[in-house]
Amino acid sequence: MLILKTVFFFGCLTFFLSLILIYISEKYVIYSNILIDSIDNLLPQSQCGQCQYVSCYSYAKAIILNGEKINKCIPGGMSIIKNISNFLNVDVVKDQHFEDNNIIIDYRIIAWINEDHCVGCNKCIHVCPVDSIIGSKNLTHTIISDFCTGCKLCIEVCPTDCIKLRKVEI
Structure with missing residues (x-):
């Protein structure tokens, strides 16, 4: 009988806690921008800061929301620039590698x-x-x-x- 009471107690506890989790997940929904997440997935995730942003996610956010240039990811190289340009359907300037204050870095x-x-x-x-x-x-x-x-x-x-x-x- 003690085992049945214990199972019933934990079953009810689990049920009520799941109701609380469902309520919280619907009340505090975190909306994400699919474009930002997609650009972030294309970046190398090295979080090196060479693009002048703290993380790859903040650089992706700046590309989408602030119109930042797509050629600032030095570790990613030309392949990342081409992948981002294909995704956003924008042209890559000729075959230049990187542009930093109008100086081409090769x-x-x-x-x-x-x-x-x-x-x-x-x-x-x-x-x-x-x-x-x-x-x-x-x-x-x-x-x-x-x-x-x-x-x-x-x-x-x-x-x-x-x-x-x-x-x-x-």
């Missing part, structure tokens, strides 16, 4: 570790948003240049100042 910036000065502190590994830094604690680290977005987050935390930025032609 290179990428990536981080490079001077392995002679690296002490293996692991601080850079934890801040890299795209996991392009490999290495173990107390051992030399290195950067996989194909994955690096040049966000400069690793430079700020490096205690030995052994991480530098380099230009790589596209």
